[in-house]
Amino acid sequence: MHSDAFLRRRITLASRAGALLALLVVLLPGLLGCAQSQAEVKFPLVELHPLVAQSSGARSQGLQGHDRGDAARGMLFVWPDEGVRTFSIKDVPYALDLVFMDGDGMVVAVDGLVPDSTVQAAGTARYVLEVEAGWVRANGVEVGDRAQVLLGR
Numbered sequence: 001m002h003s004d005a006f007l008r009r010r011i012t013l014a015s016r017a018g019a020l021l022a023l024l025v026v027l028l029p030g031l032l033g034c035a036q037s038q039a040e041v042k043f044p045l046v047e048l049h050p051l052v053a054q055s056s057g058a059r060s061q062g063l064q065g066h067d068r069g070d071a072a073r074g075m076l077f078v079w080p081d082e083g084v085r086t087f088s089i090k091d092v093p094y095a096l097d098l099v100f101m102d103g104d105g106m107v108v109a110v111d112g113l114v115p116d117s118t119v120q121a122a123g124t125a126r127y128v129l130e131v132e133a134g135w136v137r138a139n140g141v142e143v144g145d146r147a148q149v150l151l152g153r
Contacts, residue, residue: 039076041129042148046139050074050129052151063130064091074131078151082126088118095133100125105147110136 039052050073053059059077077085082103089096093115100109100121108123112133121128127149136142 038152039078040148040150041074041076042150043139043141043145046141048074048131050076050131052076052078054078054151062087062092063096072132072135074129074135076149077128077130079126082124084121085125085128086118086120087113087128087130089113089115097131097133097136099129099131099136099141099147101127101129101147101149103127105149107141107143107145107147110141110143 039050041048041050053062053075054077059079062077063075079085085100087098095112095114098109098111098113098119098121099107100111100123102108102124103126105127108125109121111119111121113119113130114133127147129147
């Protein structure tokens with residue numbers, strides 16, 4: 001039989017291990033540059049809550065390693081400034097729609113991306129929304145629309 005002190009020590013260790021695991025689950029994605037859900041993007045006809053890729057590591061990874069459900073949810077790529085943005089698909093086996101937006105949320109270009117291809121925006125963008133193919137048409141998003149981009153939600 002185990003003593004009460006022994007059992008209390010095991011419970012304390014298990015509690016600390018559980019707390020550490022919970023902390024890692026919360027912090028590790030940010031430390032590794034992985035996307036986290038912290039945004040709202042509101043277009044005139046639709047609103048979504050995409051994953052966010054704000055670090056260079058997360059932007060490089062994109063939807064690689066994510067399932068198709070994450071593509072349906074979308075991924076918002078965020079840069080500190082506007083610039084010419086080029087996208088290619090690596091290790092993502094399905095087509096995507098891309099919505100390029102300037103710093104004010106104005107849609108400056110819309111394009112499609114199929115596996116093993118590259119697309120460059122016609123203009124400069126601060127935000128790029130990557131969603132599953134067909135989403136743009138289904139939701140009536142077009143060049144000239146203005147989206148409200150709210151980070152940290």
